[in-house]
Amino acid sequence: MSGERGRRVALRTRLAVVTSAAVALVVVLTSLAAFLAVRHELGRQLDRNLASEAARVRAQAKDPEAWWPSGSCRYAGGPACIQAVDADGDVVTEGDETLPVDEGARQVASGRRGAYYRDITLFGRPVRLLTAPIPHDRAVQIGLRSDPADRALLRVGAVLLVVSVGGVLLAGLLGWAIARHGLRPVGRLTATAERIAATRDASTPIEVTGADELARLAASFNTMLAELDASVTAQRRLVADASHELRTPLTSLRTNIAVLARADRISEAQRDRALDALDRELTEMTGLVRDLVDLARGEEPAALLEDVPLVPLTAHCVRTAERHWPDVTFHLHTPADGSGSATGPVSGSASGPVEAAVVSGLPARLERLIGNLLDNAAKFSPDGGAVEVAVSEEPGDWIELTVRDHGPGIADEDLPHLFDRFYRSRSARALPGSGLGLAMARQIALSHGATLTAANHPAGGAHFTLRIPSAV
Ligand SMILES: Nc1ncnc2c1ncn2[C@@H]1O[C@H](COP(=O)(O)OP(=O)(O)OP(=O)(O)O)[C@@H](O)[C@H]1O
Ligand SMILES: [Mg+2]
Secondary structure, three states: OHHHHHHHHHHHHHHHHHHHHHHHHHHHHHHHHHHHHHHHHHHHHHHHHHHHHHHHHHHHOOOOOOOOOOOOOOOOOOOEEEEEEEOOOOEOOOOOOOOOOOHHHHHHHOOOOOOEEEEEEEOOEEEEEEEEEEOOOEEEEEEEEOHHHHHHHHHHHHHHHHHHHHHHHHHHHHHHHHHHHHOHHHHHHHHHHHHHHHHOOOOOOOOOOOOOHHHHHHHHHHHHHHHHHHHHHHHHHHHHHHHHHHHHHHHHHHHHHHHHHOHHHOOHHHHHHHHHHHHHHHHHHHHHHHHHHHHHHOOOOHHHOEEEEHHHHHHHHHHHHHHHOOOOEEEEEOHHHOOOOOOOEHHHHOOOOOOOOEEEEOHHHHHHHHHHHHHHHHHOOOOOOEEEEEEEEEOOOEEEEEEEOOOOOOOOOOHHHOOOOOOOOHHHHHOOOOOOHHHHHHHHHHHOOOEEEEEEOOOOOEEEEEEEEEOO
16 A cells, blocks of 8 residues: 555656646746847847947048047947058057957958958957948948946846746746645545555545546546445345345255154154155255356356347247146247247147247356246246247347236236345245246346336236347
């Protein structure tokens, strides 16, 4: 469990780190972009000032005799200095200090090169220098101190650095908060799963808030919990019901065994009766246990399904029922009859090969299902009563199997409970049985994708219908 907790913490940390890193990256990149933009703009502004100064000088220098002063770059008072050079590189203006004259300046003066900018250091200060052509084969050099702009840039850089560091710290805080808040539902889910694992109690659902992905996850988790709970409850009830139901036959078994234990003191007739009862009770208990095992088994494994021709299977079930219930007459109607009319006792009628009505399923299970319906019909039939069994093909690839008897039918209040486990109507309690037959029949039907319903025939008697998908 501590390993799971460790993974959860690690996930939270990972989420926090990823979120913070993303936000921090955006903050740092934005600051860097802002810094570069400011630097570029300040540089451009310096160059624009120099260019407009050069244009002014060019206009003034049309007159070769015009006098214009050269400013000094040495003193802070004059940020600009200016001088003119001729094609030989000689400074033609007067001034305290001269700006450095390079080959480029001579080329500009002689008209072999256009204006250009340079960064130089003058008296220990950074200076931006523009050399531009002016009339009379001269070039003007204008220097402008760039340290005020550099200082401004430094200030902007410092502000942006503070903003970035603050942004990164804030991003870390936000990432941590987002991870903490975002993973809270996951934490709740984990806690619930751990609780269920520890207590095996799946009855308390998780609280679902909102409609996001995690809420949907919680909702599906709840659905899963509900199903788990239902299945656990069903299993518990089955075991409780089963142990209750087994108690009665076990008691009578014990009584009869006790009777037989006194074999020397009872008459032969009494002993035979006790043996008969013992035999009956053992048969009943064997059936009960078999039904319970079947019910607990649930779904059919799909791999074992095979094509089952329903008519021969039904005919086989009818023959078995005829042997068990010699006082009842069974009639089987099949698709091959055409007319759908009664054909008399099955042993004489269902001998012809019938290809139609093939379903996909487990023959043994389907036999139990049909056997249970026939058993009920015969059990509730009056002596000499008739049971009609019909197999017919329905539109939409369905096969319908109906079993109808001429007994008392089913009371309206019993109809909704007929397929419940251990349910037996009041009138049926005098007859043998445990009330598992129909529950099992319906379970088999469901696992074959079929439906099993009960009704009363308009002309009297119970009428059971099995609708099962055709396999062809
Ligand atoms: N053909 C029928 N006519 C009248 N009532 C029926 C018929 N079939 C079933 N029932 C009613 O439905 C109840 C449940 O039937 P089910 O087959 O599950 O149990 P059972 O026959 O009593 O016992 P088991 O089949 O386990 O031996 C019966 O007890 C009876 O009340
Ligand atoms: Mg039954």
